[in-house]
Amino acid sequence: METSDLIARASAGDHNAFRELVEVHSHELQVHCYRILGSLQDAEDALQETLVSAWRNLGDFHQRSSVRTWLYQIATNRCLSMLRAGNRRPRTTTTSPLPDVALPEPTGAGDVPPWLEPYPDVLLGGLVDQAPGPETRYETTEAISLAFITALQLLPPRQRAVLVLRDVLGYRAVEVAGMLDATQESVQSALKRARATIDGHLADSGSGRPARRPDTAAEHRLVAELTDALERADLDALVGLLVDDVRLSMPPAMLEYRGVEAARRFLAAAAFQPDRTYRAVPTRANGQPAFGMYVADPHTGLFRAYGLLVATIAGDRITVLTGFPASVMPRFGLPRTLPATD
Incomplete structure (x- = not known):
């Protein structure tokens, strides 16, 4: 069925049409939320809130963009709202993760955030094998690695969103500005700062950028x-x-x-x-x-x-x-x- 027909049926209250409209995007949206939030649990919650918001606001979607871009806009702003709330994040701790073991003195406090969770490859589906778009700076295998996800968590929330939208998903600056209700100049400025932080962290972390063709x-x-x-x-x-x-x-x-x-x-x-x-x-x-x-x-x-x-x-x-x-x-x-x- 044509997208326009699905939108019309969903706008009229057809839940099955709405499900067919969004389910093709839900998998990649969850990965997007995970990149920004660093937590699989939070990403699952953000995805559900995104879909609820999309259902409630479908009448405001006038097809000025693709359904995919519209959903990414909702998901990104949902993630930013969750980060601003901040009450979901565990506090930083240096408590031993193994209380029954006398651990040696660490060499320092790591930069891996306490809320970081691993993402099962089985949930990645074909995402890992996708070729990057012409606007992207990171291949999909790079942009899901623990080193990259960790580096993202070091960024302020808006820089994080800008870098993912531009360098991972390949949206143009004008599109990102529209999605974040910002100016192109502010998007470009945020992207420049975010790239410097990410590149510096990956160079210092010892993990580097994953090989494009792993052995x-x-x-x-x-x-x-x-x-x-x-x-x-x-x-x-x-x-x-x-x-x-x-x-x-x-x-x-x-x-x-x-x-x-x-x-x-x-x-x-x-x-x-x-x-x-x-x-x-x-x-x-x-x-x-x-x-x-x-x-x-x-x-x-x-x-x-x-x-x-x-x-x-x-x-x-x-x-x-x-x-x-x-x-x-x-x-x-x-x-x-x-x-x-x-």
Whole structure:
């Protein structure tokens, strides 16, 4: 059915027509909200609020833009309103993410925000494989990586929105100005400042910009080696997979361990303890290798969910390891427990 017919039917109160009109865009809108908000939970809420607002205001849509652009305008402003409210964000903390473990002194306070959540690749669908438009500055694989999402969270909300709309989605400055009710000059100024911050962070983070054509074979080898090292509790083997200036972080705690020796001390204290046995289940998050980590329960023999580990890699080495609490694992289809191995 033609878009104009769907709009007419939806404007007359046909919920099925409205659903058909917007569902083709809902997936990419959720990813858009995630980029701006850094939290999958917040992105899901923002998407629902966007669709409710679109339904209520469909009568004001006079097709001066495409439906997609109109929805992006609503979603962007919904995200900005949520950021202005600010009451959804967990407070910054340096509390240990592992209260039962005596952790070594961190090398510093990390810049990974406490609200950051990983995004399951299974929800990305074909987005990761899409070719960028002519106006974009970042490929889709770059613009969903944890390093990029983290860098975005360092920006003021409006700069964040401008950079995503211009450099990720490829909207022209005049279109972004209209979407944000701003002038083209203010959009260009915000974009210039945002680019400087993003580029500086990616250069300093140790993660850099993801390769445009990642070496899939090398990644598979590295995933197999990392899985083996974790399950054999082989600290030396794991450390051998890290670059010298590797970074470890564990949101929501604002703690960072930088450098291979700091990483060794942390892993020895937090993971490779004599009485612990792990299983690692490979998955993917933010276009990167990830692992659902399970620890053996000596009383039941089951392996219980422990956390999600996301690895940023360059070539055949790991540049960043980011650990998330077990609460994110169900979003990756990972169970709470695994049976004991034979």
